[in-house]
Amino acid sequence: MASAKPCALFHLLICIPIMALALDDHQRQPPSFPSLKRTSHTRRSVPSEGYYDPSSNGGSMLTIVDGTFPPGQGEPLNIIISGNSDEAVLKDQETDGGLRNYWLSFDYAGECLGQHAGSEQAANLGDNNGILNETDEIRYDYNDPQLGTCTETIQGGGHFRYWTQNGPGANSGAIFMASSYELPLTDGHDIVSNGYNLGRDWIIGNITQTNIPTLNLTNSSYSGTTSYGGYTYSTTVKYVTGLLNNTSVGINHNLTVMTSSSNATDGFVAVLEVKITEKPANSADLLIPFFGWQLPPLLPLFFATILPLISL
Numbered sequence: 001m002a003s004a005k006p007c008a009l010f011h012l013l014i015c016i017p018i019m020a021l022a023l024d025d026h027q028r029q030p031p032s033f034p035s036l037k038r039t040s041h042t043r044r045s046v047p048s049e050g051y052y053d054p055s056s057n058g059g060s061m062l063t064i065v066d067g068t069f070p071p072g073q074g075e076p077l078n079i080i081i082s083g084n085s086d087e088a089v090l091k092d093q094e095t096d097g098g099l100r101n102y103w104l105s106f107d108y109a110g111e112c113l114g115q116h117a118g119s120e121q122a123a124n125l126g127d128n129n130g131i132l133n134e135t136d137e138i139r140y141d142y143n144d145p146q147l148g149t150c151t152e153t154i155q156g157g158g159h160f161r162y163w164t165q166n167g168p169g170a171n172s173g174a175i176f177m178a179s180s181y182e183l184p185l186t187d188g189h190d191i192v193s194n195g196y197n198l199g200r201d202w203i204i205g206n207i208t209q210t211n212i213p214t215l216n217l218t219n220s221s222y223s224g225t226t227s228y229g230g231y232t233y234s235t236t237v238k239y240v241t242g243l244l245n246n247t248s249v250g251i252n253h254n255l256t257v258m259t260s261s262s263n264a265t266d267g268f269v270a271v272l273e274v275k276i277t278e279k280p281a282n283s284a285d286l287l288i289p290f291f292g293w294q295l296p297p298l299l300p301l302f303f304a305t306i307l308p309l310i311s312l
Contacts, residue, residue, distance in 0.1 A: 050082025
């Protein structure tokens with residue numbers, strides 16, 4: 001068994017330079033918009049829906065992608081975590097059951113070794129914060145919260161970008177996610193056929209342990225329970241229409257993403273309301289922070305690959 005560890009190290013050391021050169025979704029330059037996190041200076045006010053429609057105040061349910069052909073195409077914001085979710089879940093942190101711990105509960109995590117090699121997209125959520133770059137990009141972790149997103153970066157899989165609606169014009173606190181399913185790095189991380197709709201539904205499938213009927217969706221509801229780090233989350237999901245158009249027009253990669261049976265985006269948005277139903281007795285003692293979020297990029301590599309070799 002000891003020989004597997006040097007192999008893992010060799011694999012990572014070979015892949016890191018490749019991933020550093022990767023350009024997600026074949027874009028070459030990030031949009032030159034303010035970055036990264038939205039800061040709220042107003043009291044949260046949550047409508048009954050749990051979010052404000054960005055288009056009602058100059059925003060859009062499509063992201064802004066730099067350098068598309070033809071210009072001006074975007075990607076659908078096809079998942080919303082409702083502002084009616086528990087306050088702790090809406091905080092962009094891993095501790096205390098926060099948003100990043102929730103990602104981990106359904107097998108999505110931060111980028112490989114803390115490195116962001118792809119392009120950034122921007123969005124205007126109609127909250128008077130204007131156009132801002134994504135907060136972060138989150139990837140399927142292949143059931144390995146420490147190194148699994150390296151596998152996703154190489155092999156492809158589900159991923160999403162996200163933004164928080166918290167500006168003075170519409171401070172719902174809701175999280176807007178642009179999800180999709182991408183091809184391997186060797187294929188330029190292009191989106192698979194029907195990849196926006198499938199990327200959304202495979203996330204919902206992970207949360208609800210349900211096979212979502214992507215090609216036969218209705219305004220249906222699902223629910224499920226997920227856990228990580230001593231926290232258990234109960235999520236109710238409702239598919240809604242009226243926020244996105246059922247179309248391929250104006251959608252990035254539309255020629256390859258649309259199929260004979262589905263437009264590039266089918267017009268459905270999955271709205272999630274998340275509640276924490278269980279938490280550890282002492283979260284400070286029981287929750288072990290995930291390496292990739294905040295440590296310098298070389299430290300996760302050291303702890304994950306080099307340190308085990310010392311004990312061989």
